[in-house]
Amino acid sequence: MTPEDVLLWVAGVKMPAADTDGVRTAAGYYRQIADAIDGAGGVMNTIAGQVKSHNEGEGPAAFDRFYNEGDGTTALSHYPGEVSAYVRKVGDALEEYARVNDETREALWVLAIQMYANVVATIFYGWLTGAIEARLLKLITQARWYAGIRSVLVRTLIERVTYALTDSVVYAGGQQLLQAGIFGTSLAVGVDHRTLTNVAGYDPFSAKANAVQFADGFVGNMAYDGVADALPGLNPASAYRQKFGKYFLRQPGFKGAVSGLTTRMIASNAYTYASNVTDSYLEGDGDGWTDFPTLHQEAAKLFIHTPRIFVKYPLKWKNWPSVSGQVGGTGTP
Numbered sequence: 001m002t003p004e005d006v007l008l009w010v011a012g013v014k015m016p017a018a019d020t021d022g023v024r025t026a027a028g029y030y031r032q033i034a035d036a037i038d039g040a041g042g043v044m045n046t047i048a049g050q051v052k053s054h055n056e057g058e059g060p061a062a063f064d065r066f067y068n069e070g071d072g073t074t075a076l077s078h079y080p081g082e083v084s085a086y087v088r089k090v091g092d093a094l095e096e097y098a099r100v101n102d103e104t105r106e107a108l109w110v111l112a113i114q115m116y117a118n119v120v121a122t123i124f125y126g127w128l129t130g131a132i133e134a135r136l137l138k139l140i141t142q143a144r145w146y147a148g149i150r151s152v153l154v155r156t157l158i159e160r161v162t163y164a165l166t167d168s169v170v171y172a173g174g175q176q177l178l179q180a181g182i183f184g185t186s187l188a189v190g191v192d193h194r195t196l197t198n199v200a201g202y203d204p205f206s207a208k209a210n211a212v213q214f215a216d217g218f219v220g221n222m223a224y225d226g227v228a229d230a231l232p233g234l235n236p237a238s239a240y241r242q243k244f245g246k247y248f249l250r251q252p253g254f255k256g257a258v259s260g261l262t263t264r265m266i267a268s269n270a271y272t273y274a275s276n277v278t279d280s281y282l283e284g285d286g287d288g289w290t291d292f293p294t295l296h297q298e299a300a301k302l303f304i305h306t307p308r309i310f311v312k313y314p315l316k317w318k319n320w321p322s323v324s325g326q327v328g329g330t331g332t333p
Contacts, residue, residue, distance in 0.1 A: 216275040
């Protein structure tokens with residue numbers, strides 16, 4: 001298995017196995033055969049014509065009628081042209097197959113590139129989401145109405161829900177903009193729009209398709225943020241946090257990094273599941289409740305979240321516990 005095969009497998013893309021160059025070579029052979037048949041037909045016509053022109057009598061005349069007009073069947077003179085036409089159609093069909101195969105491969109590569117662009121963007125989204133969280137919490141804590149709230153739990157819920165809503169809009173919207181940019185660039189360099197639509201299963205530039213995908217991403221990200229906050233526990237002083245939640249906190253050191261990875265993987269599965277359920281209802285079938293993440297998606301999640309162990313966020317380590325109880329935040333799926 002080549003590195004290319006591994007990357008395509010993680011992306012969930014299976015390329016056609018057809019040998020396009022070999023198919024085009026075969027198409028060329030068929031055209032050569034058709035040309036040879038046409039040439040042979042010309043020789044046949046010349047010789048048949050000479051039978052009549054070089055001889056006299058009813059025999060040569062009858063042969064000429066039989067050769068050119070037939071005797072209740074296809075005339076002999078027509079056979080070479082019909083056979084060459086059929087052979088040429090086979091060559092054209094092979095050429096068309098090669099063209100469709102190439103266009104399909106190009107479209108599949110676009111999907112793979114788009115998937116890995118999403119992976120890279122999500123890995124580095126931690127910097128942006130950390131900045132968003134810091135800015136939002138600063139604005140909230142400075143608000144007059146917030147100062148009047150005495151309940152720590154209510155304050156925490158306001159902070160986390162506000163962050164989750166904003167983070168989900170930014171993430172889902174960013175994914176759609178990234179997708180539009182990649183698909184738009186692919187069309188500009190010659191990828192066939194119809195083939196891309198057929199391979200993707202939707203029109204990348206359809207307002208409805210993009211709206212559905214945005215909704216899927218928004219709901220999925222809300223689920224992600226909710227699970228990522230719930231696993232460690234919202235209250236640092238709670239018995240749950242002390243006994244269980246501490247194992248889901250991202251903190252300095254190897255154990256803390258593994259804890260953060262565990263939290264992100266669980267939350268990322270919640271993202272995919274919530275996104276699948278949302279998509280199933282928006283598309284009208286409603287069967288997303290049984291649509292769980294696939295093995296390819298799990299591999300992609302590891303591909304995304306393992307490097308994020310090493311991502312340093314805008315807020316320094318020492319600043320995070322007083323903000324959200326987690327070091328470096330959890331980011332997005």
